[in-house]
Amino acid sequence: MFQGLSFMVDDKLCIGVRNEEILCRIDPQQAELELEKEYCRPMIHGKRVAKGYIFVSKEGYHKNKDFQYYIDLCLAYNKVVQKAKKK
Numbered sequence: 001m002f003q004g005l006s007f008m009v010d011d012k013l014c015i016g017v018r019n020e021e022i023l024c025r026i027d028p029q030q031a032e033l034e035l036e037k038e039y040c041r042p043m044i045h046g047k048r049v050a051k052g053y054i055f056v057s058k059e060g061y062h063k064n065k066d067f068q069y070y071i072d073l074c075l076a077y078n079k080v081v082q083k084a085k086k087k
Contacts, residue, residue, distance in 0.1 A: 012083055015074045021055045025081070026073040028052040034073075052077070 004018030016023035023043060026034070028051045034040045039060035043053035061067040 009075065009078045010083075012078055012081060014078045015071065018055070020058045022061055022070060024054050024056060024070050024074050025052055026054065026070075026077045027080075030073060030077075052081075 004016050004023065006016040006023075007014050013025050015025065024031075024034075031042075031052050031054050034054050034056075035042060037060065039057040041055050041057075043050040043055060056070055061070055
């Protein structure tokens with residue numbers, strides 16, 4: 001589904017890597033703010049925009065402090081988001 005390497009925390013998707021982008025699962029309200037940045041884009045699954053999922057290009061995370069910023073956003077949201085129900 002994500003076509004890359006995904007990292008799970010507490011059995012929930014937290015962050016992923018695809019080509020030179022990172023996929024961040026963050027608070028949907030924060031995601032809207034991040035999408036205003038030129039190096040962020042929404043994750044589109046099929047024809048739908050996946051709320052709370054953004055791709056960040058290497059220009060947005062190439063500095064250690066920037067990479068840590070996105071890791072922190074992902075880990076903070078991971079603490080409050082519910083696990084997906086098993087089908």
